[in-house]
Amino acid sequence: MNRVDRLLAMILYLQGRRYSSARQLAEHFSLSERTVYRDLAALGDAGVPVSMSAGRGYRLLADYHLPPVNFSPEEAGALLTGGLLLTHHSGKTTQRHLQSALAKIRAVSSGVNQPYLDMLPQTMVVTATNSGEEELSLLQQAIVQQQVLTFDYCRYLDTAYQHREVEAHGLVFYLQRWHLIAWCRTRQAFRDFRVDRMKALELTTTTFIARPSFSLERYIAKQMPSPTLQGEILLDNTLLDKAKREWWLGLRVITSSEQHSHLELHCHDWHSLAAWLLSLGTKVQILGPVALQQALLAQAAQALRHHQPSE
Structure with missing residues (x-):
């Protein structure tokens, strides 16, 4: 990636986040922190309003936005491919949101790419049956907005449902199923809930503070250790x-x-x-x-x- 493309990508990265540290930027773009500082200075010299907050990181001013960016055929193809696969691992609500998003991608793509985008969906088919009817939108909202989620849950090899009240922290896809990792207020511990075993999901108005000691990556590593x-x-x-x-x-x-x-x-x-x-x-x-x-x-x-x- 040349420097011009990298500076554009850095603007898009900052535009999509509240704050980003120099270390996060360096890890994302595989750069040294010294190079990140130089790039941020170059953006400032070019008139891009990058501000810095001690202890939080860098961000773009709220009223600054890049104009709509056209997708390359390869980028649009990658998104269409991901959308095709997701339709087989999600419920109808998520699929509806996905189709709406793909329609917007087509709308902002240049006319040059339209034949490519028209042809590609007709030449790709996923024959696997849908692995579940998991509705992810509500779960994602519970995670991002830190709202307490309630549902009835049926455990493995059980037939009775138990009411659960949880603080959702992450979603993981493994063994062909989506799993919600959440702090269970009943068990007073983190638990792994298979999404297709939930029913009567309800997003409450009660909010919670995310547990700073929790890391989804560390949780997965602990619960799914490498085979010995x-x-x-x-x-x-x-x-x-x-x-x-x-x-x-x-x-x-x-x-x-x-x-x-x-x-x-x-x-x-x-x-x-x-x-x-x-x-x-x-x-x-x-x-x-x-x-x-x-x-x-x-x-x-x-x-x-x-x-x-x-x-």
């Missing part, structure tokens, strides 16, 4: 692509021949890995450790007893 166990298998190459797509905790190809691949699979426990390996049938051989072999044999024996016809 590794199992080794010999896999038929016809299932190699399947393994790469399905085993989300990570794998590494150690060696590969024409017919088989020697893989290292990362996991948190042998039971989960053994259960998945059973789905691969006879095209997989466990090389180690013994604990993984024993876990698979135990599950296979249990399945045999369960499905074996009674005499």
